[in-house]
Amino acid sequence: MALPELDTSVGHSFGLEMDGIVIKQISEVSGLKMEQDVIELKQNSPDGKYMLKKLPGRPKAGEVTLTRGLTEDTSFEKWVQDSQFGKMSSARKGGAVIVYDYEGNPLKRYKLTNAWPKSLEIGALKAGDTSVLTEKLVITYEMMEVE
Template sequence: MSMAPGDTLTSHNFGLQIDGVMVEYLKKVEVLSFQQDVIEYQQVSATGQPKVSKMPGVQKAGECTVVRGMTHSSAFTEWIKESIEGRMSTARKNATILVMDPESNPVKRYNLRNAWCCKIDASSVEAGAASALTETVTITYEELVIE
C-alpha cells in the first residue's frame, strides 16, 4: 500500500542504523531534539529607523532516548559497551533513526553525527511476570542532520 499525496507517516515503523548498517528495530524514540543559538542584532536603516534582525548561530549538540527490546543484537550491545568503557575512538559512530512508510521503505532520516551512548536503563525483572524486557538508551550526538 503506497502513500497517497497528503498522507502522514505513522509512528509504528522505525529503526536504528549504526554506520549505515541496520542494527535494531526500536520500540520507541523519545526527545529527538535540535537546538541552535539565535543571534539578534540591531541596526539603523538608511532612513534612520531602528531595525532588529535575527540570524542562526551555532548548532548545539543533542540527545535522544531510544527504547528497544532486550535482544541479542550484538552490534548495538557492542556500541553500548564501547561507550560505557570509555573507548571513544570506536564508540563515536554515525547513527541514523529511520522512519519508514507502510511498505518499510525509508522516507525520513535523522542522522546523528558522532553519536555515543551515555546512559542505559534496563527494565525491571520480576519472577512470574509475563512482560517483555526492554532497555532505554540515551544517545548523545554532536550534530543532527535531517534528510
C-alpha cells in the same frame, strides 16, 4: 496557488543504522531534535528607536532515546562499553535513525554525526509481570540532518 495534498506518515517501525549495521526492532524513538542558539542583537534604528533583532547562532548538539525489546543482541552493550572505557575512536559513529512504513520501506532518515552512547537502561524487572522487558539507549550526537 493551492497547496499539494500530502499524506501524513505513520511510523510503523523504526531502525538504527550505525556504520552499515541496521537494527530494525526499535519500538520507540524520542528526542530527535534540530536546534540552534539564538543571538540577540540590540541596536537603535535610524530614527532612534530601540530594536531587538534575533539572529541564528551555532547549531546545538542533541540526544535521542531509542527503546527496544530486550533480546540476545549485545550490540548496544558493546557500544556502551567502548565509550565507558574511553575507546572513543570506535565508540563515535555516523549513522541514522530510520522511519519505516507498514511495508518496511524507509520513509525518512535522520542522519546523526559523531554519535556515541551516553547510557543504557534496562526496564524494571518484576517477577510475575507480563510486560515486555525493554532496553533504552540514549545516544548523544553533534549534528543531525534530515535525508
